[in-house]
Amino acid sequence: QVQLVQSGSEVKKPGASVKVSCQASGYTFSTYTIHWVCQAPGQGLEWMGWINAGNGNTKYSQKFQGRVTITRDTSANITYLELSSLRSEDTAVYYCAREVHRVTTWYDKWGQGTLVTVSS
Amino acid sequence: DIQMTQSPSSLSASVGDRVTITCRASQNISTSLSWYQQRPGKAPNLLIYAASNLESGVPSRFSGSGSGTDFTLTIDSQQPEDFAAYYCLQSYTSPRTFGQGTKVEI
Numbered sequence: 593q594v595q596l597v598q599s600g601s602e603v604k605k606p607g608a609s610v611k612v613s614c615q616a617s618g619y620t621f622s623t624y625t626i627h628w629v630c631q632a633p634g635q636g637l638e639w640m641g642w643i644n645a646g647n648g649n650t651k652y653s654q655k656f657q658g659r660v661t662i663t664r665d666t667s668a669n670i671t672y673l674e675l676s677s678l679r680s681e682d683t684a685v686y687y688c689a690r691e692v693h694r695v696t697t698w699y700d701k702w703g704q705g706t707l708v709t710v711s712s
Numbered sequence: 713d714i715q716m717t718q719s720p721s722s723l724s725a726s727v728g729d730r731v732t733i734t735c736r737a738s739q740n741i742s743t744s745l746s747w748y749q750q751r752p753g754k755a756p757n758l759l760i761y762a763a764s765n766l767e768s769g770v771p772s773r774f775s776g777s778g779s780g781t782d783f784t785l786t787i788d789s790q791q792p793e794d795f796a797a798y799y800c801l802q803s804y805t806s807p808r809t810f811g812q813g814t815k816v817e818i
Contacts, residue, residue, distance in 0.1 A: 629756075636810060636812050637748075637750075637756065637799055637801075637810040637813070638810065639807055639808040639810065651806050653807050689756075691803075692761070694762070696743060696744040696762050698746035698758060698761035698762070698801070698803060699748070699756075699758060699801070700758050702757070704755055
């Protein structure tokens, strides 16, 4: 079955970087786009960006532009989210999600989430 | 960017109630709208895609409607496991944008 399994929780100091992984299984990795979404404590969902797992094309939210990098390793079926220059406001749960493309698109599978805590 | 205005932000309901949540897009998004349920401490879960299509495995008491700018998620006969947060998402264009969420409480 289709699964997205994310890496474990992280604690980082302000100014550091974090790299979260999302391991895909149960489908042809290169035929889907993976999106990343974050959720600060007690807040709603916020879109961060996507990567086309086939050709590696990416698009990022303006809010995170310059600090976020999404990459993929097609040999291992893993997508990565890297966020740099961390600040306390980046404390959040980060989710990867698989996007289905039909006439329109939606997220049919989500990772379990990775909590990143930024604290001095 | 397309803004998604979701209402209400929270509501109280009883088991067996009919619950309606709305999302309004700041511009025409056709049917590029999906709905997600999120239980506390869990990842979101797809309920409805392309505005009105029920995801496989989702109970038929959930339904979606709308096109253009106005969309509705309806839960007929609210069940105990339905007390959760609900989000709409527009996928008409990037950046993708979510509604602010609706928390359905007992």
